[in-house]
Amino acid sequence: MTGVMKNLRVITFVGAILLTLAAAQSLPALTPPGAAGGVYTRNLAVKKAFLVDFQAEWNRLGISQMFLDLMKSDGELDQADVEELQKLLSIDIVGREGIAAFYPDGNFFLMARPSADKAGEILASIRKELDSPKQRNGWLVMESDEGGLKVVSGVSSDAILIASQGAAERFFAGDRGLKMPVSGDLALWFEAPTLWGYLDDPNLGLPPDAVRAIKTFTGFAAAVNLELDGVHSSSSLCLDPGQDSDLAAIILTGENAWSLADLPRGVSVTTGVIDLPALGDYVNRWAAEFDSDLELDLSSFGRRYALIDAGASDPQEALQNPWGNLLVFLETKDSLTAEVTLLSWLQMAASFATPEGEGGFSVKAITVDGREGKEIQLGMAGTLYLVSYEDRLALATSRKALELLSGPRLSSDTGFTRLASSLPASYASASYSDNKTGLKQAAQMLPLVMMQTIEDPEAQQFMAEFTTKLSQFFDFAARKIGGSLSYTREDGSCLVSSGFTEVRW
Numbered sequence: 001m002t003g004v005m006k007n008l009r010v011i012t013f014v015g016a017i018l019l020t021l022a023a024a025q026s027l028p029a030l031t032p033p034g035a036a037g038g039v040y041t042r043n044l045a046v047k048k049a050f051l052v053d054f055q056a057e058w059n060r061l062g063i064s065q066m067f068l069d070l071m072k073s074d075g076e077l078d079q080a081d082v083e084e085l086q087k088l089l090s091i092d093i094v095g096r097e098g099i100a101a102f103y104p105d106g107n108f109f110l111m112a113r114p115s116a117d118k119a120g121e122i123l124a125s126i127r128k129e130l131d132s133p134k135q136r137n138g139w140l141v142m143e144s145d146e147g148g149l150k151v152v153s154g155v156s157s158d159a160i161l162i163a164s165q166g167a168a169e170r171f172f173a174g175d176r177g178l179k180m181p182v183s184g185d186l187a188l189w190f191e192a193p194t195l196w197g198y199l200d201d202p203n204l205g206l207p208p209d210a211v212r213a214i215k216t217f218t219g220f221a222a223a224v225n226l227e228l229d230g231v232h233s234s235s236s237l238c239l240d241p242g243q244d245s246d247l248a249a250i251i252l253t254g255e256n257a258w259s260l261a262d263l264p265r266g267v268s269v270t271t272g273v274i275d276l277p278a279l280g281d282y283v284n285r286w287a288a289e290f291d292s293d294l295e296l297d298l299s300s301f302g303r304r305y306a307l308i309d310a311g312a313s314d315p316q317e318a319l320q321n322p323w324g325n326l327l328v329f330l331e332t333k334d335s336l337t338a339e340v341t342l343l344s345w346l347q348m349a350a351s352f353a354t355p356e357g358e359g360g361f362s363v364k365a366i367t368v369d370g371r372e373g374k375e376i377q378l379g380m381a382g383t384l385y386l387v388s389y390e391d392r393l394a395l396a397t398s399r400k401a402l403e404l405l406s407g408p409r410l411s412s413d414t415g416f417t418r419l420a421s422s423l424p425a426s427y428a429s430a431s432y433s434d435n436k437t438g439l440k441q442a443a444q445m446l447p448l449v450m451m452q453t454i455e456d457p458e459a460q461q462f463m464a465e466f467t468t469k470l471s472q473f474f475d476f477a478a479r480k481i482g483g484s485l486s487y488t489r490e491d492g493s494c495l496v497s498s499g500f501t502e503v504r505w
Contacts, residue, residue, distance in 0.1 A: 027099040027111050027159075031178035032170040035101035035109075037190035040180060045095030045115035047185055047226045050505045057476045061469040070462065092118040093160070101167075101178060104194045109167040112160045123155050130154070137172050184223030184234075191219045209289070215243040230503040233486070238494040246282055250275045252490055256426040258304050261411040264327060264404040267311035267437050272429030272488075276301040276330070300338040302331030302391070310401045313441050315448040323382055323397035327404045330395070335388045342386065342393060343376070350378040369406040415483040419500065423487055428495065430487040435501065436478050443474035480504050 028040065048055075058064065095115025102108050114122040127133075130153065133142045139161065141154030152168035154161045163171065170176075181189050192215070198204065199211045206214075222235035241248035257271040280298030287294035310325035332338040343363070350361035360379030365372060373387040385396040387405060396402035410416050416432050423430060447467040482502030488495050 027097045027113065028178045028180050030111065030171070030176050031099055031101050031109055032103075032167055032175050033178050034103060034194065035178055035191075036104050036194040038099060038101035038178075038180075038188070040100075040183065040187045041094050041098040041185065042096070042183070043185055044091050044098075045117075048091055048095070050226050050503075053480070053505065054477070057473060061473055063466070063469050063473065066462075066466060066469070093122055095119075099178075103167065104197070105166065107164040107167040109163040109171065110161070111163075113158055114160070119158055123158075123160070126153075126155050126160055139172075141168075181219065182221035182223045182234075182236075185225045187221070187223040189219070189221040192217055193219075207289070209244070212243045213247055216240055216247050228505070229500075230482075231501040233497075233499040233501075235497045236491075236494050241493055246278065246285075248493070250278045250282060251495070252493060253303055253428070254490065255303055255428075257429050258306055258329075260423065260430045260432060261409065261416070261420060263306050263329075263410050264308050265408045265410045265413050265416075266308040266327070266404060267441070268309045268431065268433040269306070269410050270308075270429070270431040271304070271306040273303050274305065275303050276305075277333075297341060300332060300334040300341055302333055304331040304392075305329060308401070308404055310398070310404055311437060311441050312400075313444055315445040321382060321398055323384070325398045325401040326396070327401040328395045328397075330393045332392055335390060335393060338393055339386065339388050342395070343374075346376055346378060346384065350381065368402060373402075416485070419483055419485040419502070422485060422498075422500065424489065426489075427487040428490050431485070433484040435481045435484055439474045439478035439481065443471040443478070446471050446474070 026042075092115040094112045095118065096113035098110075098112040100108070100110045113119075127140060130140060130142045131144075133140045133154070136154070139154045139156045141152055141161070143165070144151050144153065150165035152161065152163050152165055161168070161171075180187065181191065196215060199206060199214060216239050218238045218240050220235070220237050223233065225232045239248045239252060241252070251274065253273050253275050255273050257273050260269060260271055263269050263271060276298040280296040283296045284294065287296075306329040308327040308329075310327065312321075312325050330338070330342075347361045360377060362377040364375045364377075366375050366385070367373065368385070368387045371387055371389070373385060376384045376386060378384060382397075385399070385402045387394040387396075387402075394405060396404075410432065411420075413432075413434070415434055415436075419432070447464065480503060482504070484499065484501040486497060486499030488497040490496075
């Protein structure tokens with residue numbers, strides 16, 4: 001008897017270990033494989049401590065409460081509904097983990113593990129909503145018909161499940177073990193080949209060239225992690241040059257972008273590479289497929305480009321200038337021919353810029369940074385400025401943007417230099433943003449810009465209060481958030497990116 005009892009204790013002990021391990025399995029390990037894409041979160045119950053100041057300010061301003069009060073006043077919700085909605089929309093519902101997976105056959109699978117300190121309350125609330133539930137494999141579940149789609153909802157001792165019937169059956173049958181291409185505090189992905197069977201359906205009627213173009217993009221994945229120093233991000237976009245080699249070559253040029261540090265200083269600065277001559281040929285090829293007489297000649301341009309935003313702090317100025325304060329650089333092989341080409345496009349655009357259709361196109365010579373430039377009037381569409389260099393064209397959408405040409409370089413920005421050590425020696429694209437300045441400018445302009453788009457008096461009153469509060473939140477965020485720096489490099493047939501945003505939690 002003693003031996004039997006000893007064996008029983010061993011079996012019980014091993015069983016307890018196995019049950020513990022099963023309970024500790026990550027949600028991807030419990031999710032049926034073969035998803036076309038999805039979203040995954042982890043550790044938010046722990047990481048939400050980083051957001052406590054932001055959440056406190058958001059709650060102090062009562063932004064979410066405004067919308068809840070509006071729904072209550074419209075009779076859509078009562079107080080009990082509001083409390084239940086607040087509970088279900090809380091980050092605590094996916095505090096430990098959350099996953100949403102979507103399958104090529106139309107099935108979906110959602111599972112969440114709430115925060116440990118809120119799990120009992122959340123699971124109890126959901127358990128009350130289950131109509132005539134049944135016990136199944138340790139889960140309390142119910143089935144419902146949502147517009148012809150059968151859905152299974154349920155709770156276990158620590159998790160929530162909502163899935164289409166097909167995905168739920170796979171889960172309960174033990175068909176589990178999703179392999180995600182990325183992970184992070186927040187991650188999302190899409191694997192295109194899982195859907196290619198649909199593209200090959202002759203009933204879809206897509207031309208073979210279109211199918212190959214779509215199949216060139218094989219997948220995308222991105223992840224965000226909250227850390228003590230700020231927000232770290234990564235992403236990858238993968239292509240298959242074996243499908244549409246011309247399209248892939250436009251994007252995967254194998255060349256490096258201009259040095260970010262050497263570009264003019266702005267609120268945001270971006271540099272990248274795209275094969276413009278090849279893009280023109282590609283567009284022309286497709287135009288011919290549809291019997292269009294479009295001829296896009298980009299042969300005088302190069303592959304590099306840059307975009308610098310000078311920012312705007314005057315709301316009235318922003319409303320009067322729809323182009324913003326942007327400075328665009330386009331690399332050229334032949335600057336004179338590229339300038340003529342660009343001017344011809346602008347002249348065509350000007351023909352649509354006045355009600356009479358006359359265009360109001362005019363060009364006046366100016367001097368910019370010791371060089372000859374052109375002031376281009378596009379009728380009612382405003383004024384642009386063009387300056388030609390040996391290897392590039394500079395197109396400015398305002399005087400403020402034009403002044404960047406003779407201003408300091410980005411290398412003089414202390415926010416940029418603080419982050420620049422993370423930049424590799426070369427990259428396919430890179431971007432820097434002065435978020436502090438950008439958020440302050442957005443806070444100034446938001447109320448006026450939003451009010452210009454609304455005519456209903458009642459909606460105006462609500463929007464005025466909402467935009468005022470949101471502007472105050474932007475001002476708060478500007479005191480917390482610093483600069484952002486990101487870059488992308490080619491890795492085989494993938495574009496792999498890394499980014500970082502400074503946050504003073």
